[in-house]
Structures are given as C-alpha cells and as structure tokens.
Amino acid sequence: MLRIQGLLKRFGALTATDHVDLDVRPGEIHALIGPNGAGKSTLVHLISGLLPADGGSIELDGQELINQPPHQRVAAGLSRCFQITSIFAQLTVAENLLLAVQAHHSNSFRWFKQRDKDAQLKTLAWDLAQRVQLQERWNTVAGTLPHGAQRKLDVALAIAASPKLLLLDEPMAGMGPAESAEMLELIEQLRRSDAGRMAILLIEHDMDAVFQLADRITVLVYGKVLAQGSAAEIQADPRVQAVYLGQEEDAHHPEPAAQQAEGTV
Numbered sequence: 282m283l284r285i286q287g288l289l290k291r292f293g294a295l296t297a298t299d300h301v302d303l304d305v306r307p308g309e310i311h312a313l314i315g316p317n318g319a320g321k322s323t324l325v326h327l328i329s330g331l332l333p334a335d336g337g338s339i340e341l342d343g344q345e346l347i348n349q350p351p352h353q354r355v356a357a358g359l360s361r362c363f364q365i366t367s368i369f370a371q372l373t374v375a376e377n378l379l380l381a382v383q384a385h386h387s388n389s390f391r392w393f394k395q396r397d398k399d400a401q402l403k404t405l406a407w408d409l410a411q412r413v414q415l416q417e418r419w420n421t422v423a424g425t426l427p428h429g430a431q432r433k434l435d436v437a438l439a440i441a442a443s444p445k446l447l448l449l450d451e452p453m454a455g456m457g458p459a460e461s462a463e464m465l466e467l468i469e470q471l472r473r474s475d476a477g478r479m480a481i482l483l484i485e486h487d488m489d490a491v492f493q494l495a496d497r498i499t500v501l502v503y504g505k506v507l508a509q510g511s512a513a514e515i516q517a518d519p520r521v522q523a524v525y526l527g528q529e530e531d532a533h534h535p536e537p538a539a540q541q542a543e544g545t546v
C-alpha cells in the first residue's frame with residue numbers, strides 16, 4: 282500500500298532521513314520506533330507532505346506522492362491523526378462527524394433529495410461514532426470530552442475519508458492506563474473491521490502497545506533503518522536491544538551510551 286524508497290531529508294549538515302526504504306502492506310499495522318531524535322516525526326512529515334523531501338520516492342497504492350502537496354496526498358488516500366488539533370471543540374461529536382462525512386462523501390449523494398442526503402450522511406456519521414465507541418457521547422460538546430475520547434474522535438475524523446493509509450502519531454500520548462487500553466482495543470478493532478485493506482503506520486513510544494499491535498516493525502536510528510521485522514524478530518535483535526539499552530544508560534552516562542548506540546548502526 283505504501284512503498285518508500287531511498288527517502289532523503291537533510292537539515293543543513295544533519296541527515297534526518299537517510300535513504301529510508303519502508304513498505305507497508307494492505308491491512309497491516311506497521312510500527313515505526315526508534316530513540317529520541319531518530320527521525321520518526323521527520324519521516325511522518327515527509328509522508329504527509331508537511332516537509333519537502335530532498336530525494337527518494339513515496340508511492341501510495343502505486344501513485345507517486347513525492348512532489349504532491351498535502352491535500353493531494355489526502356485525496357490519494359492518506360490520512361493522518363493530528364493529536365486532537367483537528368476536532369472542532371465548540372461542536373458536538375455528532376456535528377464533528379457530520380462535517381467530516383459531508384466533506385468526503387457528499388458528492389456520492391449529490392443526486393439525492395436534501396432530506397435523503399441528510400439521512401445518508403447521518404447514517405455514515407453514526408457508523409463512525411460506533412466504530413470508535415462514541416455513540417453515547419453523540420450529543421456531547423467535543424471540547425468537554427475527556428482526553429481519551431477526544432483522541433477517539435480524532436481517529437474517527439481521520440477514517441471518515443476511508444483512507445488507504447492511516448498515519449497514527451503517538452495515539453496513546455498523554456493517556457493513563459485505562460484510556461491507553463481503550464485506544465489499543467480501538468486500533469485492533471479498526472484493523473478487524475476495515476475489510477483488511479486500510480493500512481496503519483503507527484508511531485508510538487509505548488513498546489507494550491507496539492509489540493501487541495504491530496504486524497511488522499521498522500526501527501530507525503540516526504535517520505537510518507536499523508532493523509525491520511515482526512515483533513518477535515525485533516525483540517530478539519541484538520542491535521535493537523543495544524540501542525534501547527544504550528538509551529536507558531544514556532540517562533546516567535550520556536557520552537558512552539551515545540557512542541555505544543552509534544557503534545551499533
């Protein structure tokens with residue numbers, strides 16, 4: 282579904298994305314992990330088009346996106362969660378969802394009478410609410426929802442367009458254990474309910490969540506791909522262990538740990 286080849290991004294002398302190759306298959310949850318500063322956010326910005334690349338290729342379902350502006354990438358089937366910044370806080374859950382489905386689907390119902398069109402859009406919005414378990418909050422003003430429920434609404438807005446690839450950038454950030462568990466269940470359920478086609482690229486610091494959710498994992502270090510494989514392969518990889526061990530030691534002895542991580546790349 283997503284094929285990245287030789288992707289390159291430089292910030293002055295720093296190569297933040299260093300000839301990265303990455304494939305995400307249809308229906309797969311692919312996690313991107315790596316220590317702080319590894320280049321995960323830069324890669325996500327390159328995919329969504331918020332940053333221009335210096336070289337390489339990004340294909341979504343066979344379509345080259347590398348020179349496309351963000352809105353054309355969305356039209357091509359890319360969707361990204363923006364950590365609740367995309368929700369309308371003054372509007373209810375229902376109004377948020379109706380706006381999202383209207384933006385993406387109203388063309389499909391353009392020959393319908395207004396009343397039938399409204400009913401179709403409302404059905405789609407209600408389906409979305411069910412998919413993210415927000416039916417009971419249908420009439421709640423979005424800004425008054427707890428943090429976890431706002432993140433769920435954000436996910437619903439992102440999947441309203443039936444994307445081919447969903448970019449989930451730290452979906453559990455700022456959540457307590459109960460909210461994280463609900464989000465984890467929601468992501469698993471998205472995979473099950475989407476006819477196996479929508480792929481998810483997940484950036485997440487919570488390793489338990491990553492190992493539970495991901496079909497495959499890519500590990501980035503200093504902008505380069507260090508390892509790729511299943512959760513079991515990544516957990517057993519001594520190079521990955523060294524990087525994460527190095528990071529823990531880094532807190533106590535910054536210099537030696539940084540050198541150790543560098544030596545493993």
Ligand SMILES: Nc1ncnc2c1ncn2[C@@H]1O[C@H](COP(=O)(O)OP(=O)(O)OP(=O)(O)O)[C@@H](O)[C@H]1O
Pocket residue numbers: 292295297315316317318319320321322323324
């Ligand atoms: N706009 C920028 N200008 C200059 N350097 C940048 C810019 N954005 C990121 N960098 C640098 O690029 C490298 C990769 O940063 P990035 O934020 O992509 O890493 P990350 O893996 O997302 O880190 P974290 O897990 O801490 O969010 C870092 O060294 C960072 O300082």
